[in-house]
Amino acid sequence: MSILHTVNKSPFERANLSSCLGHANAGDAIMLYEDAVIAAMNGTAFAARIADAAKGCKICVLGADLKARGLDPANVVAGVSVIDYAGFVDLAADNASVNAWL
Amino acid sequence: MAYECNGKTIEADEEGFLVNISDWNEQLAELIAKDEGVPMSPEHWEVINFLRDYYAEYQIAPAVRVLTKAIAKKMGPEKGSNKYLYELFPYGPGKQACKIAGLPKPTGCV
Amino acid sequence: MEDDFDGGTVKKFMFVNRKAPYGTIYALEVLEMVLISAAFDQDVHLAFLDDGVLQIKKGQDTKDLGHKNFSPTYRALEGYDIEKLFVEQESLEERGLTAADLMVDVEVISRADMAKLMGEMDVILTA
Numbered sequence: 001m002s003i004l005h006t007v008n009k010s011p012f013e014r015a016n017l018s019s020c021l022g023h024a025n026a027g028d029a030i031m032l033y034e035d036a037v038i039a040a041m042n043g044t045a046f047a048a049r050i051a052d053a054a055k056g057c058k059i060c061v062l063g064a065d066l067k068a069r070g071l072d073p074a075n076v077v078a079g080v081s082v083i084d085y086a087g088f089v090d091l092a093a094d095n096a097s098v099n100a101w102l
Numbered sequence: 103m104a105y106e107c108n109g110k111t112i113e114a115d116e117e118g119f120l121v122n123i124s125d126w127n128e129q130l131a132e133l134i135a136k137d138e139g140v141p142m143s144p145e146h147w148e149v150i151n152f153l154r155d156y157y158a159e160y161q162i163a164p165a166v167r168v169l170t171k172a173i174a175k176k177m178g179p180e181k182g183s184n185k186y187l188y189e190l191f192p193y194g195p196g197k198q199a200c201k202i203a204g205l206p207k208p209t210g211c212v
Numbered sequence: 213m214e215d216d217f218d219g220g221t222v223k224k225f226m227f228v229n230r231k232a233p234y235g236t237i238y239a240l241e242v243l244e245m246v247l248i249s250a251a252f253d254q255d256v257h258l259a260f261l262d263d264g265v266l267q268i269k270k271g272q273d274t275k276d277l278g279h280k281n282f283s284p285t286y287r288a289l290e291g292y293d294i295e296k297l298f299v300e301q302e303s304l305e306e307r308g309l310t311a312a313d314l315m316v317d318v319e320v321i322s323r324a325d326m327a328k329l330m331g332e333m334d335v336i337l338t339a
Contacts, residue, residue, distance in 0.1 A: 001331055001332065001333075002331075003330060003331060003336065015262060016230075019230065019261065019262050022302075022323050022327070023261075023323065023326060023327040023330060024327065025327050025328065025330075025331045028331075096334070097333060097334060097335060097336055098336070099228070099330065099336040099338055100337075100338060101230075101338055102338060102339055159284060159287075159288075160284050160285050160287060160288035161280065161281065161282055161284045161285050162247070162285050162288060164288070164291070165247070165250070165251065165292070167251070168250075168288075168291045168292055171291065172291060209244050209247045209248060
């Protein structure tokens with residue numbers, strides 16, 4: 001059974017993303033939104049871990065949150081999908097359960 | 103609301119549960135029981151004391167199901183039954199007995 | 213998902229504790245939720261990882277904080293028939309702790325096994 005993991009805190013402020021990456025199984029989806037979207041960008045200290053996780057998991061980032069923060073959707077880590085709210089809903093529907101890493 | 107006990111005013115919430123559990127004493131228990139229409143007997147006290155011991159050990163008022171089971175374990179199935187406990191405390195061994203014992207309302211009890 | 217409100221369905225629930233007690237209200241709130249969940253006869257699992265392992269550290273004394281020490285309540289879970297407690301080995305190690313530092317009987321499992329276990333749940337609540 002696949003899980004949709006959601007993370008909404010910056011990895012530079014909290015360990016939520018780190019812990020999530022440590023508990024995501026192959027085939028799970030990880031949704032980055034609100035302050036977590038910075039983790040999706042190229043050139044951050046987390047980029048390598050995200051790229052690595054994207055090999056086994058579907059990693060998505062909410063476009064609206066990138067845009068609001070002036071972060072370029074074209075510059076996300078390779079393998080990360082930029083999605084909208086409807087895509088977020090689809091992710092929730094496509095997975096058996098949701099784990100919100102609050 | 104509040105209770106008047108020995109010339110002192112003891113604070114309680116709108117349902118009659120003590121605000122500070124450290125305010126409790128046996129005299130106050132008798133007073134709350136009277137308010138509730140419960141005539142305190144040694145059997146009532148046995149349950150009240152059991153509840154207070156449980157709270158001292160676990161820091162919560164047990165759910166009725168858990169209380170019944172724990173009493174059965176300690177005092178036998180006769181006393182560890184809903185029938186016995188509801189006869190002593192018609193408004194519920196959870197809610198009513200906890201109120202008399204000076205404990206908070208059991209978690210999950212509405 | 214159609215059977216969400218079917219009273220006869222037993223689901224696998226996991227409450228995941230990741231935060232230390234006292235600094236925030238999360239640990240206490242989850243504990244209350246767990247106690248309430250016991251009334252619904254579901255298959256309840258409790259996981260402690262990251263700072264959550266501190267919730268069941270032995271020897272807590274909150275007198276000087278003026279806070280209620282709710283750690284003894286974890287020992288009441290058994291009476292509520294909640295007996296599936298899992299602690300993550302790596303989280304303990306990162307904090308210099310071992311199973312001997314914990315106040316309740318738990319199963320210590322690896323991060324990889326914890327991830328696997330999460331994958332078997334119907335509902336996961338992390339706080």
